[in-house]
Amino acid sequence: MEQVIANGLYLGAQYALIALGLTLIFGLMNVLNFAHGQMYVLGGFITYAIYGQLGLPFPVAVLASGVSLAVIGGLMERYLFRTVIRRSHREESTMLLAAATAFFFDAVILLIFGEKQRGVPKIVKGVFHDFGIILPYDRIVVAVVAALMIFAFILFMKYSRTGRAMRALAQDRVAAQLMGIKVDRYTMIGFALGAMLAGVVGGLLVSITGVNSGIGGPISVKAFLMIMIGGAGVVGGAIAGGFILGMMESVGLTVLREYGDVTYLVIFAALMIFLAIRPNGLMGKPWG
Amino acid sequence: METILQIRDLTRRFGGLTAVNNVSFEVREKEILSVIGPNGAGKSTLFKLIASFLKPTSGEVLYRGERISGLAPHIAARKGVVRTFQETTIFRNMTVRENIIVAHHLRSKASLAGFFFGTRAAREDERAFGESADEIIHFLNLDDLAREKAKNLPHGHLRALGIGIGLATNPAVLLLDEPFAGMNHDETHKAVAMVRRLRERGLTVLLVEHDMPAVMKISDRIVVINFGQKIAEGTPLEIQNNEKVIEAYLGAEDEAIGM
């Protein structure tokens, strides 16, 4: 039992961080970023290259992942999404663009890093073993770092000038513009921030699960799940969704182990029923 | 005159807030009845309840003795109670004529499959809809704009189009949502004449409105609500001299200027 909860929390913390980035981008620009999982993978490979190959310290590598993805995200918003949003008749067009960028990242990752599974040396050795819980120390470190980052993100959105501007933007774009908020600038920052979060999680997790070029798509699907559970575009919803999915996975993998790979089938089915009852997720704003 | 619409003990709560509280009144056949009230009095909730766009917490709306509240909007429309929207709600990417033709949905005798296969009934429907649409367009003085995309229409005509869409359904009762909002004196004058002509077509009109002078000019009877409750009902003259109404409006204005 304790073990299941501990696993769930560990998974939940990293999931929540992934979902936060996705929901931020969605909330700000109504764009469903299909490339989110690919951004995660990219972050993982950057950390792999810097920490695993070059042998620089792990925090430096994770930082580099975050910064690179922030730059990539900012450029994507500025030169791709902004143009398409301006010129297209239908807002769904951004989904196509997002899907195309996802393919593009897949291709780039495949070309540079190949299709092999990559791992790096453990960052902390040893295993925590007490209170009926067995959890390797490195997982604890990752979970704690993730939790701290979630906390920092909330503080940032609540109290910083940039964070407040972005929240205003997510609430009502036109009103924000009338209030004198530089909409273009903060949209770009928001996209960069969302991408950065994906990159950082990717970097953190490469130390535990490793990374390979094929997992971008599945990660995106999981991230969609989380923000649907919590309600898209809402910070609290993303965090809740992340932890709920983490818990469900942890419980499912324990309870349903004998039945093979049905955990996700059950989770998906449960989600569809849940959404039928609550179309906007736990705390989402009504959509459309 | 016979009663066509009966609003009985209608109540709607949102969480802890009671937007409409136990409101009852009747609408008689072929009259123009206005619901007025200060800002936030619950007019628009009441309007949505009558049009079946919201389900009442309790109470009911009867059309010729049949309950229509709590059912889907298209069922109310099918029975003959049709609402219009404020101006931005139109089929933006269709022309004026297409807007009105598509709104003839309820009049079609042919089935959807009939339209697919182009049966005789379907062709007959198409022809009839076209004629009827042209008549409505003429009635609304939109002839010159018939082939214009709705999104390109000037503001004043959008509301006329909204009414045209409503008319196309061949309703018995037309519910108008703030038909004079945002109009200048001249436009209001024309719109008032238009609403009168709706009645001449044999329609019963229930409207929710802000613009007091227009309401006084046009209505046979007026229902006043405040804080979700009905506070008065009567002819324009009776309402003008009603203490409670004067108080409600003055009170609301005091609040508005911060007293």
Place this chain on the structure above:
Amino acid sequence: MTATRKLAGLAIFLLAVFVLVPALIAATGRKDLYYTLTSVALLSIASAGVWLTFYIGRINMGQGAFALMGAYVAAVLVTRYGMSFWWTLPAAGLFCALASLLIGLPILRLRGVYFAMVSLVLTEVTRLLALAVPITEGAKGITNIPLPGAISLFGITLVPDFSTMENPRIAFYYLAVTLMVIAFAAMYRLVNSRIGHICMSLQQNEELASSIGVNIVHLRLIAFAISSFLGGVSGAAFAAVTQSVYPSSFTVTDSVNFMLNCFLGGLGYVFGPMLGTLTLYFGWNLLFQTGEFQLLIYSSVMILLMLVLPNGLLSLGEGRRKG
């Protein structure tokens, strides 16, 4: 466009797909193109379904699920129950249409990105289901599906048994193209009839549509069922062509591709999905020679296309007419 011009267009199109293309293939000896074109035709049918759901204002990324479902239904019916391939086509379509009614009832209430995400998840659920339930035989799938048999009416053989043919691929090409022509003719009729206008009214404003008496729940279900029917038929035909079906036959990527086909062709044009499928599929195949750069070039071109033509390929014609 006048009626004569439309008829002429139709005649040229039919001539092209039924006579010119086979003649061209025979002349150049590129028999492999039959398979490519068969795939394009079948995939464009599924894309047409997705297009219809777009037309009522839903971003449908669940078509992979219905194509997979259709493929399995056909495969199971043929291999286990010995049903004729020709019956499995409508059977698979109807099965998918029914399934879509059950699934659609709750999820069609969702709009925008929510519907998109749930339908995407649906594709994944179907794949997992195919892995989990016994009748689909798990990851190894159903293989060695027999080729379609003969159709005869009153003792006259209308279509010979595919297995007796020298090159069944040609027969499959004709089959796929015929299905495609029927599907798009039906779509064209649908969209240009009153039903299309009502669907359009739904896309533009659901509240207003219901205020004029349109049963929006009903209509959404019908459109989704038609879409899924097309998905199922396409999947069933695909299973017959490849003589096999696996859980990975149609995945999330396919669902996304169906959507991309519609986008690329243009959401405002009935024939958009056909053109989109042709372009994407051929584009992808052409790039095969670039080896490891295939995906990179493909996605770059797609991004560029989005930047230059965010409203689809067919919007090019539109711009000319206006200008």
